[in-house]
Amino acid sequence: MTASKKISVFILPFVLAACAAAFAAGVSSAADAPAVPAAAPKPPYTAIEAVTTIIDPHTQISDEGHILWEKCIICHRNVPDLKKEKSISDVTLRYANEMKDLCLGCHIDRKHPGTEGASVMMSAAEAPDHLVVPSQTVKQNLRLMLKSTPTIFPFDPKTGKVTCVTCHNPHEKGLQSGKAGWGAGSFKRLRAEGDDICQYCHRK
Numbered sequence: 747m748t749a750s751k752k753i754s755v756f757i758l759p760f761v762l763a764a765c766a767a768a769f770a771a772g773v774s775s776a777a778d779a780p781a782v783p784a785a786a787p788k789p790p791y792t793a794i795e796a797v798t799t800i801i802d803p804h805t806q807i808s809d810e811g812h813i814l815w816e817k818c819i820i821c822h823r824n825v826p827d828l829k830k831e832k833s834i835s836d837v838t839l840r841y842a843n844e845m846k847d848l849c850l851g852c853h854i855d856r857k858h859p860g861t862e863g864a865s866v867m868m869s870a871a872e873a874p875d876h877l878v879v880p881s882q883t884v885k886q887n888l889r890l891m892l893k894s895t896p897t898i899f900p901f902d903p904k905t906g907k908v909t910c911v912t913c914h915n916p917h918e919k920g921l922q923s924g925k926a927g928w929g930a931g932s933f934k935r936l937r938a939e940g941d942d943i944c945q946y947c948h949r950k
Contacts, residue, residue, distance in 0.1 A: 803852075804935075806918040813921065821848060821916070834900040834911070845902040846877055849910040858910075879906050884947045891946045897928035897937045899946065913937055 803820035807813055818825045823838040831837045841848040858877055880888075880901070888899055902909040910916075919931035929937035936943050 804916060804918060806921050811920075835903040844905055844907065845909040845911065846907075853910075859913075876908050877910075878908060880908055880947065887949045888947050890949075895928075895941075895946075896925050897939065898925045899937060913943055 801820065803817055805814070806817045815825050821839055823840055826837050839845065839848055858875065892899070899912050900909075901907060901912060913936055915926075915928070915930045915935040915937055917927070917930055919927065921927070921930070929935055929939045932939050938946060
């Protein structure tokens, strides 16, 4: 037997013992380590699925007239209990900071309503960003308009800001009734139901 083989045979038991000890220590450490916290709930679809299947969370009623409850959890963290969750403050939605972030996950991020139409109505001036906390004058104007109009203009319950669903109804016509359903069948689902929506907050 060569000298190198003799050395290998000699140290082999020590190597095996060291490996066994390291393995045992690793098992013990893993068992004693704190549990990894559960990941935050993820939407029931991936970005690839959204593109390839053209998921539309705003189509919520089937051709046969049945409510597509599974569509709720694209934006909601749970299917809302209609008997208990009756306002925007009651529901739990899939966003962390501001409600507009939920909408901007699919819709183009831009200053709103800085569209060509809005700019024309404002004498060609650039339309300011409306997704802010409204002034007291705007709030008062809105309160007066809502006394005679059967609709709602909800603000972001976390920030008090105007948000996408303040002016746009995210639900399909027929899904909700009363004030909550107002505007669901109008152009871009504007809650003004065909009226000049600007006049609700900016009275002349």
